[in-house]
Amino acid sequence: MTNKLKYFIGNWKMFGSLNSINIVHQIDTFCKRYRKNYKVVICVPSTLIYYFSNKIKSKYISIGGQNCHENNKFGAFTGSINASLVKDAGANYIILGHSENRSEGETDQEIRKKIISAAKKKLNIIFCIGETAQEKKSGKTFTVLKRQLKNSIYSKNFMNRIIIAYEPRWAIGTGKLPNPLELRKIFIFIKKFLEKKFKIKKPNPVLYGGSVNKANINMFSSISEIDGFLIGESSKSSKKFIDIIKNYYK
Ligand code: PGA
Numbered sequence: 001m002t003n004k005l006k007y008f009i010g011n012w013k014m015f016g017s018l019n020s021i022n023i024v025h026q027i028d029t030f031c032k033r034y035r036k037n038y039k040v041v042i043c044v045p046s047t048l049i050y051y052f053s054n055k056i057k058s059k060y061i062s063i064g065g066q067n068c069h070e071n072n073k074f075g076a077f078t079g080s081i082n083a084s085l086v087k088d089a090g091a092n093y094i095i096l097g098h099s100e101n102r103s104e105g106e107t108d109q110e111i112r113k114k115i116i117s118a119a120k121k122k123l124n125i126i127f128c129i130g131e132t133a134q135e136k137k138s139g140k141t142f143t144v145l146k147r148q149l150k151n152s153i154y155s156k157n158f159m160n161r162i163i164i165a166y167e168p169r170w171a172i173g174t175g176k177l178p179n180p181l182e183l184r185k186i187f188i189f190i191k192k193f194l195e196k197k198f199k200i201k202k203p204n205p206v207l208y209g210g211s212v213n214k215a216n217i218n219m220f221s222s223i224s225e226i227d228g229f230l231i232g233e234s235s236k237s238s239k240k241f242i243d244i245i246k247n248y249y250k
Contacts, residue, residue, distance in 0.1 A: 003037050007163065007207055007228025008245055009126060010042040010235025011066065011095060018048070021055050024063075026238035031060035036249050038228070041093045042235065043126070046081050053090025064093030064126070067101055070113035072120060083114070083121040094118050095230075097128040097152060099169040108151030119158035126163050126230060127152065128209070129190075133170035141168075142189055149193060156198045164190060164206045165230040171210025173232060180219055183208065187225035214243035221248050 012020075024042055031040055043064035044052055053063040069080035086094055096118060097111040111127070118125050129148040131141045145166070153162065166186060170176055178186075191203040208220060209230030220226050234240040 004227070006038045007205060008038055008040050009207065009228065009230045010241060011230055011232045012042065012044050012236060013066070013232060014045060015236050016044055016048050018051055021052060023236070023238045024052060024056055024061065027241055028056060028058045028061050030242045031058070034245070038245065043093065043095050046086065046089070049086065049089040049091045062092045063090060064095065065091045066095045067098065068094060068114055068118060070110055070117055072117045083118040083123055087121040087123055091123065093124045093126060095126045095128065099128060099130055099167060099172060108148055112152040112154055115152055115158065115162070116154050119161045124161050124163065126165050128165045128167050130167040130169050136168065136170060141186065145186070145190060146193060149190070150197070156200070159198055159200060159204060162204050164204055165209045166190060166206060167209035167230060173211065175211050177211060177216060177219070180223060184223050184225060187223065191225065212244065214240060214247050217244050217247045218250065
């Protein structure tokens, strides 16, 4: 087990209420007690960002948003919020390119614009990539990942704001997990790609996401290339989320 910084990032998706602040408070209390080199981010629905970021004044936990409109200027986009509004509400992180948004038609090019927009507003970006079950079956995983990275990361300038989250779509919310050997190869591939394309010595953090829970987290802790986790279902309960962190360091 290295002492490298690890991320545990919760993605609440369409979940939560003002009372759910208790979940974050409990996680924060745990983080204060249990000190290892990790960082927690909880990405909540837009309506909760302001309240949560005002209530959680912790150096261990940050609040994030889950998506934004690509346009940085205000305008006639009913129902949308842009990076400026997300930042203004108090978020420091934002998830972009999540497969649930991609499956509603979000393209690599749109994600690229959103990344630029969010980076300009000084948000840290959790940029999701991942192949579908069909793409995996036809042996296209590496091609797809390369395409998503190449098309959406615009320039080296914003690299320090980007955290990659590798989330195979077929593993999200399904309980299916990648084979550890294949997973390690994918992580090495992503890091090598970033190093080569952007001529950087230290590649960006790369997280794994998809059905992570307290029972399977140990399988991932043996893969040192994994810099943390994007956690959906198991981030909506403080106990489940805390158990993931505890078991990771066991
Ligand atoms: P899951 O979701 O942990 O519920 O599979 C992960 C995600 O969608 O980011």
